[in-house]
Structures are given as C-alpha cells and as structure tokens.
Amino acid sequence: xxxxxxxxxxxxxxxxxxxxxxxxxxxxxxxxxxxxxxxxxxxxxxxxxxxxxxxxxxxxxxxxxxxxxxxxxxxxxxxxxxxx
Amino acid sequence: xxxxxxxxxxxxxxxxxxxxxxxxxxxxxxxxxxxxxxxxxxxxxxxxxxxxxxxxxxxxxxxxxxxxxxxxxxxxxxxxxxxx
Amino acid sequence: xxxxxxxxxxxxxxxxxxxxxxxxxxxxxxxxxxxxxxxxxxxxxxxxxxxxxxxxxxxxxxxxxxxxxxxxxxxxxxxxxxxxxxxxxxxxxxxxxxxxxxxxxxxxxxxxxxxxxxxxxxxxxxxxxxxxxxxxxxxxxxxxxx
Amino acid sequence: xxxxxxxxxxxxxxxxxxxxxxxxxxxxxxxxxxxxxxxxxxxxxxxxxxxxxxxxxxxxxxxxxxxxxxxxxxxxxxxxxxxxxxxxxxxxxxxxxxxxxxxxxxxxxxxxxxxxxxxxxxxxxxxxxxxxxxxxxxxxxxxxxx
Numbered sequence: 493x494x495x496x497x498x499x500x501x502x503x504x505x506x507x508x509x510x511x512x513x514x515x516x517x518x519x520x521x522x523x524x525x526x527x528x529x530x531x532x533x534x535x536x537x538x539x540x541x542x543x544x545x546x547x548x549x550x551x552x553x554x555x556x557x558x559x560x561x562x563x564x565x566x567x568x569x570x571x572x573x574x575x576x
Numbered sequence: 577x578x579x580x581x582x583x584x585x586x587x588x589x590x591x592x593x594x595x596x597x598x599x600x601x602x603x604x605x606x607x608x609x610x611x612x613x614x615x616x617x618x619x620x621x622x623x624x625x626x627x628x629x630x631x632x633x634x635x636x637x638x639x640x641x642x643x644x645x646x647x648x649x650x651x652x653x654x655x656x657x658x659x660x
Numbered sequence: 661x662x663x664x665x666x667x668x669x670x671x672x673x674x675x676x677x678x679x680x681x682x683x684x685x686x687x688x689x690x691x692x693x694x695x696x697x698x699x700x701x702x703x704x705x706x707x708x709x710x711x712x713x714x715x716x717x718x719x720x721x722x723x724x725x726x727x728x729x730x731x732x733x734x735x736x737x738x739x740x741x742x743x744x745x746x747x748x749x750x751x752x753x754x755x756x757x758x759x760x761x762x763x764x765x766x767x768x769x770x771x772x773x774x775x776x777x778x779x780x781x782x783x784x785x786x787x788x789x790x791x792x793x794x795x796x797x798x799x800x801x802x803x804x805x806x
Numbered sequence: 807x808x809x810x811x812x813x814x815x816x817x818x819x820x821x822x823x824x825x826x827x828x829x830x831x832x833x834x835x836x837x838x839x840x841x842x843x844x845x846x847x848x849x850x851x852x853x854x855x856x857x858x859x860x861x862x863x864x865x866x867x868x869x870x871x872x873x874x875x876x877x878x879x880x881x882x883x884x885x886x887x888x889x890x891x892x893x894x895x896x897x898x899x900x901x902x903x904x905x906x907x908x909x910x911x912x913x914x915x916x917x918x919x920x921x922x923x924x925x926x927x928x929x930x931x932x933x934x935x936x937x938x939x940x941x942x943x944x945x946x947x948x949x950x951x952x
Contacts, residue, residue: 502709502781503792552714554777568711568779572795575710575739575780576694576751576771576906586855586927587938636860638923652857652925656941659856659885659926660760660840660897660917672826672835673819680818680839680895687843689818690836690913692906693826697833749826760838760917761948767836768910802907 493518494561496525500539501570504546507539522548523557525567539569547572577602578645580609584623585654588630591623606632607641609651623653631656661727661735663719665710667742672749679736679754686733686756690763692771698746702786708741708750711779715739722773726755729769729806730762737770739780772802807873807881809865811856813888818895825882825900832879832902836909838917844892848932854887854896857925861885868919872901875915876908883916885926918948 499512519525530540540546548555549568561567583596603609614624624630632639633652645651664670672693680689696706723735732755739751753770757763774780782793810816818839826835842852869881878901885897899916903909920926928939 499711501711501779502783505709549711549714549779552711552717568714570711570779571781571792572800573776573779574782574793574795575778576775583857585857585925586929589855633857633860633925636857636863652860654857654925655927655938656946657922657925658928658939658941659924660921671819671823673817673821673823675819676822676837676839677817677819680841683841685843685846687841689839689841691822691839692910693822693835693837694906695826695829695833695835697831697904700831758843760840760914764838764910764914764917768906771906771910 496561496564497566498525498529499566499568501568503571504539504569508535517561519561521557521561522550522555522559522567525561526557545571580645580648581650582609582613583650583652585652587655588623588653592619601645603645605641605645606634606639606643606651609645610641629655661723662737663716663723664738665712665715665719666738666740669740669748670738670752672752675736675738675752676754679734679756683733683756685758687758688760688763689754689756690760690767691752691754692767693752694750696744696746696748696750699784699786702788703746703784704787705746705785706744706750707783707785707790708744709781709783710739710741714779718778719774722770722777725773726766726769730757730766731759732757732762732766735766735770737774739774739778741780769806772799772806775799776803807869808883809862809869810884811858811861811865812884812886815886815894816884816898818898821882821884821898822900825880825902829879829902831904833904834906834909835900835902836906836913837898837900838913839898840896842890842892842894842896845930845932848934849892849930850933851892851931852890852896853929853931853936854890855927855929856885856887860925864924865920868916868923872912872915876903876912877905878903878908878912881912881916883920885920885924887926915952918945918952921945922949
C-alpha cells in the first residue's frame with residue numbers, strides 16, 4: 493500500500509469534482525492507478541475515458557501512463573496544456 | 577548631356593570630400609558615370625577603386641552598376657548598408 | 661534570468677524597459693507579449709488555471725535549456741493566472757543577446773514550450789457560457805523544430 | 807503601420823505599450839530593440855548616417871512586403887540617426903498578429919531587411935578613433951531565407 497496525493501486540473505478537476513485527494517493504492521504504474529480510479533464511480537470513469545486527451549505528471553514532471561509509481565508522492569492528471 | 581545629382585554617403589562621402597554634387601554627363605550607364613568620376617581626381621579614383629564594396633541607388637531605389645541612366649535624376653553611391 | 665508566475669496584472673513596456681536597463685553588452689532585445697483576444701467582443705474574460713510548483717519548475721527548466729542552446733545575456737518570463745480581462749496582457753517573454761538571431765530563436769523556443777509544456781489551462785468566458793481552450797495540433801507540431 | 811526615422815531618443819517600452827494599446831483582436835505582439843553596445847567601455851558613441859528620403863521609402867516598402875507575406879494587425883519601425891550614446895536604443899520593430907508565428911516571422915524579416923537594405927551606415931567612435939562598421943556576410947546571408 494502506497495499513499496499518493498492525486499491532483500486534477502482544468503476539465504479533469506471539473507468532471508471529478510475535486511482538485512485533489514489522498515489515495516491509497518497497490519498500483520505499480522500510472523495506468524494501474526487510472527484503472528483503480530476509473531472503477532470507482534461514473535464521474536471518474538468519464539474523466540479517464542480517453543487517455544489520449546490526458547497528460548500526467550509525477551512529482552511535477554511530465555511522465556507517461558506506463559511509468560512506475562515507485563517512490564512517487566504526487567500524481568497530477570490534466571488535459572494538454574494551453575499556456576502562452 | 578544629362579544633369580544628375582550625385583550623392584555620396586559614409587566613407588565614400590569622406591573619401592571624395594563632399595556629400596553631393598551636380599554632374600553633367602554623357603554616360604549611358606552607372607558604370608560609365610563611375611568611369612568618368614574615377615578619371616577626375618585621385619580621391620574619386622580611390623573611392624571607386626573597388627566596386628564590389630560599393631552600392632548604388634538610382635532615384636532612391638537600389639540598382640546595379642550596369643543600369644541605364646536614362647531619365648535618372650539622382651544617383652547615390654555608398655558602402656553596404658549597416659542599419660538595424 | 662527571472663520567472664514570475666503571478667495573478668496581478670503587469671506593464672509589458674515597463675517590464676521590457678527594466679529588463680533592458682539591466683543588461684550589459686547585449687545589443688539585441690526581443691519581447692513577445694500575449695494579449696487576451698476579445699474575439700470581436702464575444703469574450704468577456706479568461707480564466708487561467710495552473711499547477712503551482714510545477715509551473716515555476718517547468719518554466720525554469722525551459723529557460724535553462726534556452727540558455728544552453730543560445731548565447732543569452734538575460735531572459736525573462738512573466739505569466740499570469742486567475743481571471744484576466746479581455747485585451748489584458750496574459751504573459752510575456754524577453755530575451756537579450758549580443759546578436760539578434762540568438763535573441764529571436766530563444767524567444768520563439770520559450771514561447772513554443774510555454775504553449776504546450778507549462779501547466780497552464782485557459783478557459784474562455786463569454787456571453788454564451790464558458791469553455792476550456794483546446795490545445796492546437798500546430799502548437800504541438802511547433803515543438804518539433806527544436 | 808508607422809515608420810519613424812528620427813534623431814531624437816525614444817522610449818522602447820512606452821512605444822511598445824502605445825503600439826499594443828492601438829490593436830484590436832491581435833493576440834501576439836513581438837518587439838525587437840537594438841541597443842548601442844559599449845564593447846566593454848571602448849565605445850564612446852555611435853554616429854548613424856542615412857539617406858533622407860530613400861530611408862523612409864525603403865522601410866515603407868519592407869513593411870508593405872511583410873504585410874503581404876503575413877497576417878499582420880499592425881507594424882511599427884523606429885530608427886534613429888545622428889549621434890547615439892552607448893547603451894541607448896538605436897531602433898525598434900514591433901509586429902502584431904492574431905498568432906505568434908506570423909508576428910515572429912514578420913519581425914525577423916523586417917530586421918533582416920533593415921540590417922542590409924535600409925540606407926543607414928554606422929560609425930563607431932571610441933577612445934582610439936572612429937571607424938565605419940563593416941557589413942557582415944551573415945547579415946547578407948540572412949536575407950536568403952525569405
């Protein structure tokens with residue numbers, strides 16, 4: 493069991509209905525964590541329905557959905573960025 | 577015979593020792609005018625010694641040394657430009 | 661090098677002048693300023709969400725990368741978040757170098773990365789509701805030239 | 807579109823702000839400012855000679871060409887002549903467009919043409935005398951990309 497802070501931004505935050513939560517997980521990878529979250533409730537399933545429209549950061553660095561969660565304390569999910 | 581205002585800029589002006597003069601010429605082209613001027617005095621010969629280091633404008637438009645002087649009222653000689 | 665992620669408005673001209681005044685020996689200063697477009701009056705405001713902490717880290721890394729690639733005398737990035745009025749400056753980048761090619765290239769590089777790799781999300785608020793701005797394929801494509 | 811060839815100093819930040827304030831619907835503003843480099847204290851001043859009449863015509867033609875090639879909301883060129891002190895702004899270009907790529911390209915195009923096709927000649931005045939600045943091959947080469 494690993495405790496991870498999970499953060500949501502932009503429409504991911506709006507769909508799930510909260511900006512962050514503490515999650516206890518056995519998932520080894522980001523994809524595993526996504527599967528656990530998506531299984532929870534409809535709003536999560538909707539937010540994670542299309543991974544190609546999502547980006548993920550591990551401890552504030554961009555990462556892939558296949559990345560390991562080992563030692564990770566903060567995972568953030570968000571749409572493609574639109575700065576500038 | 578044609579009357580032309582001839583202008584000199586930057587080190588061309590300094591070598592020849594004046595910024596502009598009225599010239600009467602039979603030259604048909606810029607190159608012909610240059611030959612007439614260079615034959616005048618040492619300072620002109622020096623200023624026109626290397627045409628690759630000179631540029632010419634006819635009535636305020638960049639031109640070639642082979643260009644015709646027909647209808648031209650103002651000829652300017654100067655080094656490559658260094659604006660910006 | 662200065663990075664500022666801020667909610668408050670800024671004066672792009674005053675920032676550019678202060679940036680330039682701080683230089684020694686740099687002959688070329690390039691600035692880019694992004695303005696909230698009002699889309700012909702249809703946009704009332706824009707809201708920019710960001711990821712505090714990651715935003716500053718990501719931009720600092722972009723500035724470091726730009727400094728490795730080009731001979732920069734200095735660089736500045738200011739990016740607002742929160743609610744912005746139409747026609748207000750959203751962000752600016754300034755770069756300084758001895759020669760113009762480096763200053764231009766670094767400014768374009770920083771803009772391309774800020775568009776698609778800094779964690780900001782824009783929401784447009786108009787008369788007919790609010791909508792998140794979608795990322796553009798051309799912005800992603802622009803990264804490939806670097 | 808405004809072109810100013812002037813002897814007096816100008817405030818680059820104030821000019822950029824005035825330029826930006828006059829825009830409608832343009833999201834991207836790029837500025838370039840050229841500064842007199844003091845070459846580590848060796849340069850006392852710079853003198854810029856120009857060809858009155860031709861200068862304005864040549865720059866206006868460059869701005870027109872830029873407007874044909876890119877979707878510009880506005881463009882500004884200011885270029886000083888006469889005697890300039892070290893660290894003073896020599897000139898500036900500002901371009902505005904709906905999108906950043908057009909604003910950047912037009913600003914670089916105008917700079918490349920101003921460097922080598924506008925009739926200005928720079929003379930550097932230092933402790934050890936005065937010398938005309940030689941044109942650089944790289945500036946001539948830069949024109950070939952357009």
